[in-house]
Amino acid sequence: MAISDRRAATLALAHALSAAERGLPVIPLSRTKLPALRSPHRDAPEPHLCRGECGRPGHGVHDATTDPATVRALFAAAPWATGYGIACGRPPYRLIGIDLDTKTDTGTGTDPAPGTDSTTALQHLALRHLFTIPETVVVLTPSGGRHIWLTGPPDVVVPNSASRLAPGIDIRGTGGYLVGPGSLTTHGVYRTAPGTGHLAPAPCPSALLRLLTPPTRPHAPTVRRTAGSGGGHGLVQFVRAAHEGQRNTRLFWAACRAYENGIGNALADALTEAAVHTGLTEREARATIASAARLSGLGSGSR
Structure with missing residues (x-):
């Protein structure tokens, strides 16, 4: 492993331990933003939907923990990890991530359409449904997007979604995770937006929460x-x-x-x-x- 990768791995562990100390469950991530540890069931003859019941690491967001010793063990098992993920929907914060993606080039495949401005789309939603995004933690992504951190109530499960609210607005809820600030990926480093690093995640406005938890379909x-x-x-x-x-x-x-x-x-x-x-x-x-x-x-x- 190159020296720069060693330093990135050391920094990732330090950031992950700091997040865990604040009550945020974490897992190690590779440069691709995927969980660094592969499934222990990858060679099973049939697909195996274990969520960690086997007691071994490699179950993605289900490995997320706030225990410092376990965090160190996970990173020790994945020395190539250069980032960390923060599990959403877990106590005490029950984190909800509003992922605002901005595309200014030509979109392809299932990417947001070229020229997508999710920040403007969120502002339009706020005006239409009468809510305001409170002062809270904001993480800047290497591609120019933003992750807005909010918290949810204990009796509400917020599902993950992709561009359901509006093009370019993805939601990270229960079962999902956010790339933590300080993580190094193939596209660059995730950083806390100036002036928000000292804040705690703010409660999700009730009007926005209703949009994030649509009625269950048949x-x-x-x-x-x-x-x-x-x-x-x-x-x-x-x-x-x-x-x-x-x-x-x-x-x-x-x-x-x-x-x-x-x-x-x-x-x-x-x-x-x-x-x-x-x-x-x-x-x-x-x-x-x-x-x-x-x-x-x-x-x-x-x-």
């Missing part, structure tokens, strides 16, 4: 959604268009998005077929989809 229609419906078709085509070297990455990304939107189980076969079309084996494809289900906390189909 189960049957969700199960019947197929690869040919809405975003499911786009995700399948995104996987089918993968070239060698990006097949597994595209499949994992698409599967995560499918579980975020409640169609992961319904779309699994179509995604597997698309991945096999690109050259992956069915076993590899289903193992990757199972990993996405574990990471999203949605093995049973909700995020």
